[in-house]
Amino acid sequence: xxEEKNIEDLIRQRVEALDxxxxxxxxxxxxxxxxxxxxxTNKQTLxxxxxxxxxxxxxxxxxxxxxxxxxxxxWDTPDHFYYYQHHNGRSPRQKxxxxxxxxxxITFLEVKTKNNHGRTKKKRIQVPSQEDLExxxxxxxxxxxxTLDDIIxxxxxxxxxxxxxxxxxxxxxxxxxxxxxLNKETGQQTGTGNLVIIELKRDGNVxxxxxxxxxxxRVKPSGFSKYxxxxxxxxxxxxINLFKPKLTRxxxxxxxxx
Numbered sequence: 001x002x003e004e005k006n007i008e009d010l011i012r013q014r015v016e017a018l019d020x021x022x023x024x025x026x027x028x029x030x031x032x033x034x035x036x037x038x039x040x041t042n043k044q045t046l047x048x049x050x051x052x053x054x055x056x057x058x059x060x061x062x063x064x065x066x067x068x069x070x071x072x073x074x075w076d077t078p079d080h081f082y083y084y085q086h087h088n089g090r091s092p093r094q095k096x097x098x099x100x101x102x103x104x105x106i107t108f109l110e111v112k113t114k115n116n117h118g119r120t121k122k123k124r125i126q127v128p129s130q131e132d133l134e135x136x137x138x139x140x141x142x143x144x145x146x147t148l149d150d151i152i153x154x155x156x157x158x159x160x161x162x163x164x165x166x167x168x169x170x171x172x173x174x175x176x177x178x179x180x181x182l183n184k185e186t187g188q189q190t191g192t193g194n195l196v197i198i199e200l201k202r203d204g205n206v207x208x209x210x211x212x213x214x215x216x217x218r219v220k221p222s223g224f225s226k227y228x229x230x231x232x233x234x235x236x237x238x239x240i241n242l243f244k245p246k247l248t249r250x251x252x253x254x255x256x257x258x
Contacts, residue, residue: 004194007043007044007047007194008043010047011043011046011047011050011162011177012066012067014047014050014051015050015059015066015067015162016059016066017050017054018050018053018054018057018058018059018164019058019059020058020059020060020061020066021058021059021060021061021165022060022061022062023060023062026060026165026169026172028169029165029169029170029171029172035118035119035120035201035202035203035205036118036120036199036200036201037199037200037221038197038198038199038200038221038222038223038224039197039198039199039200039214039219039220039221039222040195040196040197040198040219040222040224040249040250040253041195041196041198041217041219041253042194042195042196042253042254042255043177043194043196044194045196045217045219046175046177046196048217049198049210049213049214049217049219052213052216052217053164053209053210053213055167056166056167056209056210056213057164057165057166057167057173057209057210058164058165058166058167059162059163059164060162060163060164060165062103062104063103063104065103066162067160067161067162068101068102068103068160068161068162068163069102069103069158069159069160069161070099070100070101070102070158070159070160070161071099071100071102071130071156071157071158072097072098072099072100072156072157072158072159072226073097073098073099073130073153073155073156073184074095074096074097074153074154074155074156074157074227074230075096075097075098075151075152075153075154076096076151076152076154077146077150077151077152078152080154080231080238082094082095082096082227083154083227083228083231083238084239086225086227086228087228087238087239087240087242087243088242089242091114091115091116092113092114092115092116093113093114094111094112094113094114094144095111095112095225095227096109096110096111096140096144096146096151097109097110097112097227098110098127098130098133099124100129100130106126107126107127107128107129107130108124108125108126108127109124109125109126109127109133109136109139109140110122110123110124111123111124111139111140111143111144113143123139123143125139133148134148152184152185153184154183154184154185154227154231154235155181155182155183155184155226155227155230155231155234155235156181156182156183156184157179157180157181157182157226157230158179158180159176159177159178159179159180159226160176160177160178161174161175161176162174162175163175164210166208166209166210168206170202170203170206170207171200171201171202171206171208172200172201172202173198173199173200173201173210174198174199174201175196175197175198176196176197176198176199176226177192177194177195177196177197178191178192179191179192179195179197179226179230180192181230181233181234182234183230183231183234183235185235186234186235186236186237188233188234188235189234190233190234190258192229192250192254192258193254193255193258194254194255195250195253195254197224197226198210198214198219222246222249223246224246228243229243229246229247229250232247233258
C-alpha cells in the first residue's frame with residue numbers, strides 16, 4: 001500500500017514540475033480528425049517519462065488539478081456489434097459512448113469512427129447526463145445510423161487522465177491510469193492495477209518529442225481499446241481469441257493476471 005502511494009505521489013510531483021497550460025490556451029488544438037498512436041506501460045515507467053518530458057511538454061491544468069477524472073459509458077447492440085467489429089479487425093469501424101468530464105460535470109454523446117487509413121474522427125454533442133440521451137437521438141441516427149432502441153449500455157469505466165501538449169502545440173498526449181470497469185450486463189467489475197495507457201494524438205506525422213522518449217524507455221506502440229479490454233475482463237461470454245496476446249502482455253506489464 002505504501003509503495004502504491006509513493007508511486008502516485010511521484011507521478012503528481014513530476015506532472016506539477018511541468019509548465020502548466022490551461023484549457024483556454026489549448027483551444028486551438030482540437031485534433032478531431034487525427035492519427036492516434038497508443039502505447040501501454042506501467043506507473044514506474046510513467047514516472048521516468050514525465051521526468052524526461054521536462055522542457056518538451058506543457059501539462060494541462062484545469063479546475064485546480066493536473067489530474068482529471070472521466071466517466072465513460074459505452075453503448076453497443078445486444079449482440080455486441082461494435083465489440084466484434086474491433087475484435088475481428090474490421091475497418092471502418094465505430095464506437096458509441098457517453099463521456100462525462102467529472103470536474104466540470106459536462107457530458108457528451110460521442111461517435112468515434114476509425115477509417116481504412118487509421119485516422120480517427122470523433123463527433124459529439126452535449127447531453128444533460130449519462131442517463132438522459134434523448135436530445136442526442138437525431139445526432140445518433142445521423143452519425144451511427146442507430147436509434148436508442150437499437151443499443152444498450154454495456155461497459156462503464158472511470159479513470160484518471162494527465163494531458164500533455166508539446167511546446168509547439170502540434171500534438172496532445174493523454175496518459176490514462178487507475179482504470180476501473182463495471183459491466184452493466186453482467187454486473188462484474190475490475191480494475192487495471194498499475195497499467196498506464198498513453199495515446200499520442202496528432203494531425204499527420206508531425207515531429208513528436210515523446211516518440212524519442214518512448215524509444216529510450218523501450219515502450220513500443222500497442223493498440224488498446226478501453227471498451228474492448230473492459231468487455232473482455234467483465235463479460236466471460238464474449239469471444240476473445242484475438243485479444244489473448246494483448247492480455248498476456250498487459251499481465252506482464254502490471255505483474256499479475258487481470
